[in-house]
Amino acid sequence: MTKKVLLKDIAKKAGVSTALVSYVLNGLEKEKRVGRDVVEKINKIAKELNYQPNQIARSLRSGKTKTIGLIIADISNPFSGQIARFIEGEAARLGYTVIIGSTDENSTKFSSLIDSMLYRQVDGLIMAPAEGSSQKIKKLVKEQVPFVFIDRYFPGISANHVVLDNYEATYNAVNYLIAHGRKNICLIIYKTLAVHMQQRILGYKHAMKDNGLEDNIIVKEIPRRSYFQVKADTEKNMDELFADKKMDALLFAANALSISGLYAIRKHKIKVPDELAVIGFDGHEVFDFFEPPIAYIKQPLEEMGTEAVRILVEQIKGVKKTVHTEVKHQFISRESGG
Amino acid sequence: MTKKVLLKDIAKKAGVSTALVSYVLNGLEKEKRVGRDVVEKINKIAKELNYQPNQIARSLRSGKTKTIGLIIADISNPFSGQIARFIEGEAARLGYTVIIGSTDENSTKFSSLIDSMLYRQVDGLIMAPAEGSSQKIKKLVKEQVPFVFIDRYFPGISANHVVLDNYEATYNAVNYLIAHGRKNICLIIYKTLAVHMQQRILGYKHAMKDNGLEDNIIVKEIPRRSYFQVKADTEKNMDELFADKKMDALLFAANALSISGLYAIRKHKIKVPDELAVIGFDGHEVFDFFEPPIAYIKQPLEEMGTEAVRILVEQIKGVKKTVHTEVKHQFISRESGG
DNA sequence: TAAGTTTGCTTAATCGTTTAAGCATACATT
């Protein structure tokens, strides 16, 4: 790259010190009592030379990088991608740049991503923590790194988070199915102790119980691995499920599970919703194309993303209060629901 | 955040100067002839205090941030997301961090993203340039900013790029359709002069001509706008197309066009491939779920992403040679192809 | 023994900003 224009260059050309130039370009000309003509001269020269301050130098001096670290499961997944997009947008609006890293739900990767981001002096973090990361998180809390959880959180740790009303989401979905005459509703969910998933299970179970259907509870747990693996595991589980035919509705508790399940339903040529009502999670174009279109629980991604950024920026600015935000799901009613 | 451990702290504790500490921690102990016992002491203390060098200070001194700027159309789009993922992975492997920005195909946003990234002193850029950005790009060339185009490029500008063999991709797809008995093949493409799209048009036209079908050429151009708009525009165009029934095959030249087109095909209840053969672009789960599954032209995203990073890092390290990489498409044959 | 070499360390400049502190000069006040 060709040599950059520095404060010094402007100062030299204007015949003043760099301090004055800095004051003027940072809008401190009143406070620092800079002469009218000098202000004009400096502004003119800065524009002429197309001066851009070096953010690195600025960061070193100020201790702030105006950078946010975003740690998610996998940026190539549309759910993560969309939320990243909203986060990026809101961050830019507030003058922040975003660095993204994907964990693959692996706590080692998660940990080293955090290190590498702190190492780069990010001002704060927004993250969907991988399981088994609570030790790392406790360190962040102790070191007072500003951060916000998104989508998930750890129950024992008091930290900011923005999450879905997971319990209500499945509770309502189950009630919808029951209201449409379904009784044998199976929940397909990841095998994990993560709170957000446990909430979804609980919402399902309570809804079943509240309708006197506690004996009909069926939960199928799929290990959380690569997308490819999840698809295979889901298919196997579905094969078993379809074998005993008792079931008349399926509720998926996560996006990739929904897609995987739909592959299986399609393979078995199950008639939806006649034989089986289906409710998916998170939304996907595949839901539109399925015959019939799939009803689903929708997360307000834009709200979650922007809210997370706002909370984080508050924290970065020194607000101490811990914020727990629960956003409301939306139920997208479609034919598949029964 | 609590106070960080500095070189100075280690130096003080070890009773030596910061220079020695820096030498040791950077593995220069041999070259700089540091005493054995001092080396050990420094390493021990650094480990004890869990020292992490401040990258900002390092960057200011070295002029290198070990950061790559990635500018794409829209990170929430799976195509962009996947490529971003591969880029992120390869960059991390080479010690680089990635900053991502989305242009929405808007040249103003594109330009300000570049500014903001340079402003943050990225070492180089990987980008899918928006149309109408050639002036901005020429400046980058003049200022010798290392960069690599991905997916697209500007013909008048000699710069590094990694792109698909766009011409061959459509040429072969058309031949496939013709070999399967289709004669009235319509190409659905974005209305743009961008080279990569023009190459796809050319591949289509030449294939038609080479098979004596130049009189059957039909190209429908869809303005490139928001995804929502594209869907509406495509639907309108398809309505017209289906009205005159002459067509027996459709070739989509981009991913969003394919999805949009499939919505229309579905709406019109066209029988694929009996009434109409269909070939999509880029791949998508929707292609799997469509009845029948949609054949498509697949881009080797991993190869494109990693290759782009490698080329960029070479450039950052000072290699002057301009690299043009054309990666090979893959044709995924499915029932929809005829 | 004098000169040269090796060893092991320190000093201080540097990267490009920001900003506290200080220094003239001009003007106002008594």
Add this chain to the structure above:
DNA sequence: AATGTATGCTTAAACGATTAAGCAAACTTA
């Protein structure tokens, strides 16, 4: 005339690392 106070600027330290240059002391060599 002496003092106070705006006004308008400069100087230099600081951020946290890297690294060229230099300085002693110990050891070789002729």
